Amino acid sequence: MTNMRQEDGTIDAGGHPVVIGAGALGALNKRIGHLDPSACFILGDENTLHHCLPELLAMVPRLRDAETIGVPAGEASKSLPVCSDIWQHLTTRAADRSSMLVCLGGGVVTDLGGFIAATYKRGIRCIHVPTTVMGMVDAAIGGKTGIDVGGVKNMVGVFHDPVSVHVHVPFLRSLGKRELLNGVAEMIKHGLVRDADHYHALREAPLHDLDALIPLVERSAALKADVVREDPREAGPRKQLNFGHTIGHGIEAYSWEGGRSALLHGEAVAVGMICEAWLSWRKDLLDRESNDLIAQHLLSMFKPFRIQGGEDHRIIELMRNDKKNNAGQFRFALLTGIGSVKVDVPITAAQVQEALEHYRLLVREP
Ligand SMILES: NC(=O)c1ccc[n+]([C@@H]2O[C@H](COP(=O)([O-])OP(=O)(O)OC[C@H]3O[C@@H](n4cnc5c(N)ncnc54)[C@H](O)[C@@H]3O)[C@@H](O)[C@H]2O)c1
Ligand SMILES: [Zn+2]
Missing domain, CATH: 3.40.50.1970 (Rossmann fold)
Structure with missing residues (x-):
């Protein structure tokens, strides 16, 4: 409503x-x-x-x-x-x-x-x-x-x-400008989960x-x-807003470790949205064109973030520490189209790793 x-x-x-x-x-x-x-x-x-x-x-x-x-x-x-x-x-x-x-x-x-x-x-x-x-x-x-x-x-x-x-x-x-774009990442998320017109206007x-x-x-x-x-007390619908945040929080925490260049929250969420849009496609929830459009758009706005190939497990470990995830499995808010979302989609650690691999390929240096 x-x-x-x-x-x-x-x-x-x-x-x-x-x-x-x-x-x-x-x-x-x-x-x-x-x-x-x-x-x-x-x-x-x-x-x-x-x-x-x-x-x-x-x-x-x-x-x-x-x-x-x-x-x-x-x-x-x-x-x-x-x-x-x-x-x-x-x-x-x-x-x-x-x-x-x-x-x-x-x-x-x-x-x-x-x-x-x-x-x-x-x-x-x-x-x-x-x-x-x-x-x-x-x-x-x-x-x-x-x-x-x-x-x-x-x-x-x-x-x-x-x-x-x-x-x-x-x-x-x-x-x-960096702080501005940090918040725009959340605005893009709002469009992607609830309002396609808003998303396209932002684009x-x-x-x-x-x-x-x-x-x-x-x-x-x-x-x-x-x-x-x-959903004033986060009993359900507010989970929609977690799109991009499950992997995003892992990426954000990872970026703070070991002298890496720390990402702002929205920057990490942008990486998370690219990965999670891809997972949405992988789970047959989102069409390929929408996934490509989202990835292209976010990559044009935010600098690529380098994740070493051997370090996906660390991001996954950090995701497990996040209060939103139960010990055994991840539950994602994934897109069912531009402007709509499905919550509590179960995703395995292996699928998260595939999504990270996908992101790595997108931002690899020629
Ligand atoms: N309660 C919630 O639901 C919720 C949701 C999202 C984020 N958060 C929290 O919000 C915090 C991040 O917020 P943020 O990104 O606004 O960071 P922030 O409050 O640190 O502001 C970012 C920077 O911009 C400066 N600044 C603020 N307004 C300015 C202005 N108009 N002109 C020039 N400089 C200005 C600040 O001094 C700061 O250096 C995190 O702690 C996060 O956990 C809470
Ligand atoms: Zn956020």
């Missing part, structure tokens, strides 16, 4: 609304007025406080008295020591249960800030204002929060719905042109909201 976007740009993501488009920050200002918190705190990282905060304060006058809390940019901030600093900071500033946290940033800031809001004094309200493509179309929507412990990503976390999410795409102006769009990107980011945010509304 497709989400109806109301005239003011609001869509329902189940546990919270997502306000998208030109009115997003105006709506944030109004909402803060209604909520009337005892105090507002703005959490950001060094980049978002520099690039996005001035525009936020200009467009949301009710935040002008808010205190800002800055964390270093990067995944390392999703950690217990950083949480501890923020909890203590909030205590020093006498933040009480009717205080509110506004999380201004990418997935790191919204995951971390959501977790802080869920836990400080047994829970305070938070609002997400995503500033990366990844944040706008994925991380900020759906109420999943988390931090990393002992090198394991998202090991500790809870579901904590924000009061609302406000997607103001012009924040992307200052985002680097044809000049991605460096923010004006062209705005409606596409908004469409992807709406698609993510749809899936979350159908």
